[in-house]
Amino acid sequence: MAEQWQDVLDHAVAVAQKAGKVVREALQSDRKVSTKSSSIDLVTQTDQKVEQLIIQSVKETFPAHRFIGEESVAAGEPCDLTDEPTWIIDPIDGTTNFFPLAFLLIMGVVYSCLEDKMFVARRGKGAFCNGKQLRVSDQKDIHCSIVATEFGSNRDGGAVEKIFSSLRKVVCLPVHGVRGAGSAAINLCLVASGCVEAYYEIGVHVWDVAAGALMVTEAGGVLMDVEGGALDMMSRRILAANNRHIAEQIVGQIQAFTPQRDDAPPQQQ
Numbered sequence: 120m121a122e123q124w125q126d127v128l129d130h131a132v133a134v135a136q137k138a139g140k141v142v143r144e145a146l147q148s149d150r151k152v153s154t155k156s157s158s159i160d161l162v163t164q165t166d167q168k169v170e171q172l173i174i175q176s177v178k179e180t181f182p183a184h185r186f187i188g189e190e191s192v193a194a195g196e197p198c199d200l201t202d203e204p205t206w207i208i209d210p211i212d213g214t215t216n217f218f219p220l221a222f223l224l225i226m227g228v229v230y231s232c233l234e235d236k237m238f239v240a241r242r243g244k245g246a247f248c249n250g251k252q253l254r255v256s257d258q259k260d261i262h263c264s265i266v267a268t269e270f271g272s273n274r275d276g277g278a279v280e281k282i283f284s285s286l287r288k289v290v291c292l293p294v295h296g297v298r299g300a301g302s303a304a305i306n307l308c309l310v311a312s313g314c315v316e317a318y319y320e321i322g323v324h325v326w327d328v329a330a331g332a333l334m335v336t337e338a339g340g341v342l343m344d345v346e347g348g349a350l351d352m353m354s355r356r357i358l359a360a361n362n363r364h365i366a367e368q369i370v371g372q373i374q375a376f377t378p379q380r381d382d383a384p385p386q387q388q
């Protein structure tokens with residue numbers, strides 16, 4: 120008998136490859152950019168087209184499955200994570216070339232379509248890039264560590280102050296360097312691959328991080344809230360690291376704030 124969920128994972132990889140082709144083609148032509156929550160929260164027709172392509176394809180094969188998709192939520196669909204089999208989709212994450220998918224947090228797929236790198240993780244079975252097993256860095260010294268982060272799309276003055284202040288404190292620990300791939304999903308894959316020791320961000324959404332978060336734990340890393348408690352996928356805050364010691368030193372530098380949760384009820388007009 121085929122292993123449980125293997126058909127779902129195979130479907131996720133196949134649809135990621137199909138979507139990657141659409142994104143690569145669109146990079147030659149699609150420049151129609153619209154805004155969502157703010158002037159720097161951008162969406163293109165390709166984001167919407169790719170999300171629909173994935174949802175249609177999954178529905179045909181797994182009609183009972185549910186979805187949390189970035190562009191569907193932006194269009195008013197609920198962001199409810201239940202015990203039903205649920206696909207969490209970010210059709211394009213970051214600089215128009217990354218593509219994360221998570222299925223009920225038991226498997227994750229991130230396809231970096233310009234590099235043709237397919238990252239796949241399954242709970243309890245490891246994380247892989249193009250078939251090669253991933254392992255986090257074994258660095259234990261924060262001063263020799265590289266930390267990834269992003270400014271995000273929040274331009275509220277108080278939040279920006281805290282983001283800069285946290286970054287200044289992290290830089291001055293000192294750490295070896297700071298990076299940002301422009302994509303939460305890829306930053307998490309960089310932690311899982313051992314290319315950076317840690318990644319933190321406040322303001323991300325569940326679809327930005329669900330797939331990459333599994334990549335990190337399956338590669339031997341840790342996840343927590345930016346204030347050190349357990350990670351809450353809907354809280355829009357995440358810290359991922361190669362080990363707990365590195366994570367806790369970063370926690371000590373972060374000035375946290377609390378964005379509106381992904382699962383908050385819709386705001387009254």
Ligand SMILES: O=P(O)(O)O[C@H]1[C@H](O)[C@@H](O)[C@H](O)[C@@H](O)[C@@H]1O
Nearest residue numbers: 211212213269271272302303327
């Ligand atoms: O490109 P997105 O899917 O919107 O995700 C981005 C997010 O918009 C940005 O605010 C974060 O800083 C990035 O880490 C996300 O990947």
Ligand SMILES: [Mg+2]
Nearest residue numbers: 209212213327
């Ligand atoms: Mg995203």
Ligand SMILES: [Mg+2]
Nearest residue numbers: 209210211212
């Ligand atoms: Mg996106």
